[in-house]
Amino acid sequence: MSSNNKTEIKKGWISDVNDCIKKLEKDEFTLQEIYKFSEELKEKYPNNHHIEDKIRQMLQELRDAGVIQFLDNNGNYRKISANRNLNNTNDLIIGNIYTNEQICKVFKCSLMSGMAKSNTTNTLVLVANHTKSLYDDKWINDVLHYTGEGQKGNQELSKQNKTLYESGSNGIKVFLFEVFKKTEYYYQGEVYLAEEPYKDRQNDINGNERDVWIFPIKLVEGKAKIDLNVIKDNEKKKENAAKKLSDSKLNENVKKVKSTLSKREVKTTHIDRNSYVKEKTKRRANGICDLCKKEAPFNKKDNTPFLEPHHVIPLADDGPDQIYNTVALCPNCHRKMHHLKDPKDIKELTKMIYKYLTSEEDIEFIG
Ligand SMILES: [Zn+2]
Ligand SMILES: [Zn+2]
Numbered sequence: 016m017s018s019n020n021k022t023e024i025k026k027g028w029i030s031d032v033n034d035c036i037k038k039l040e041k042d043e044f045t046l047q048e049i050y051k052f053s054e055e056l057k058e059k060y061p062n063n064h065h066i067e068d069k070i071r072q073m074l075q076e077l078r079d080a081g082v083i084q085f086l087d088n089n090g091n092y093r094k095i096s097a098n099r100n101l102n103n104t105n106d107l108i109i110g111n112i113y114t115n116e117q118i119c120k121v122f123k124c125s126l127m128s129g130m131a132k133s134n135t136t137n138t139l140v141l142v143a144n145h146t147k148s149l150y151d152d153k154w155i156n157d158v159l160h161y162t163g164e165g166q167k168g169n170q171e172l173s174k175q176n177k178t179l180y181e182s183g184s185n186g187i188k189v190f191l192f193e194v195f196k197k198t199e200y201y202y203q204g205e206v207y208l209a210e211e212p213y214k215d216r217q218n219d220i221n222g223n224e225r226d227v228w229i230f231p232i233k234l235v236e237g238k239a240k241i242d243l244n245v246i247k248d249n250e251k252k253k254e255n256a257a258k259k260l261s262d263s264k265l266n267e268n269v270k271k272v273k274s275t276l277s278k279r280e281v282k283t284t285h286i287d288r289n290s291y292v293k294e295k296t297k298r299r300a301n302g303i304c305d306l307c308k309k310e311a312p313f314n315k316k317d318n319t320p321f322l323e324p325h326h327v328i329p330l331a332d333d334g335p336d337q338i339y340n341t342v343a344l345c346p347n348c349h350r351k352m353h354h355l356k357d358p359k360d361i362k363e364l365t366k367m368i369y370k371y372l373t374s375e376e377d378i379e380f381i382g
Contacts, residue, residue, distance in 0.1 A: 032073035046090030084111045130175035144194040154279035163228035166220040209233035243283040300343035
């Protein structure tokens, strides 16, 4: 199948699932309600034996495309178009993505930089923009060490920095959004100044070191969670930017790395892998990597050879979690498969699987 073909099929799927959502005729819906269309979709795609997995994948794509929002991690969704009725902060849902326009409408502010104050609603909106390297806003567990405003020279406790500094006593409510992709603002909820603000040293927009103000803030309710994939994508972008630096610039930046680790909780989707399939895959490899045919590099503490099960067609692409789609690989070959996806290697692995299945013992798995 050419890759071109594949995107077309995906497009079909994505619009089919979107049609199911439309048929529900409500702003908020659940995964179970969409699953009810499984039979209908199965008729259309008789070769797909993982309809529910596919539906979930399409819901993620619809989210990435800005059509729906995930309300939580338990299969509750909302149509973005329903957000037209946003009028005040009570209409905002924590964890949802909003646009700059929507934020301005709700808070009655103009969001040009990291902080926006509104005298009409008596609020201060904070944006922690993780796409820019200028401000180094870090979560340390449930406290966000938020950098004040001012891109050039020393930051002063004036304007919105002053508003935030005095937020404990000036009666202004403070709200936090985080940005990982331009134009997507994750709403995290109301925040408060949790500790005394302090001064730090960071580079300004011209690369000159200067004083900044750091405001340790905390959410009034719960913990800020972001999808793991969103954070990983952002990390990847920063790694790519780092690749382009000269040696001297890289060294200069390495020297300035602070030793405090940025830690936060994340949301993640886990696909269960069957333990029998895993065990069978390793056992039939008998300590030899299915790709390079070399012995496992070491034995684990339980004395079994260290090989890793791998799905030739990835689970995320609807590959089955069955022994006719799995191989056991040494760590090097496993990394190689994920990075290169070389068709020659895939062919070799398919050949190995065929060999296993046609061996006497496993003959029953064919057909
Ligand atoms: Zn290998
Ligand atoms: Zn793998």
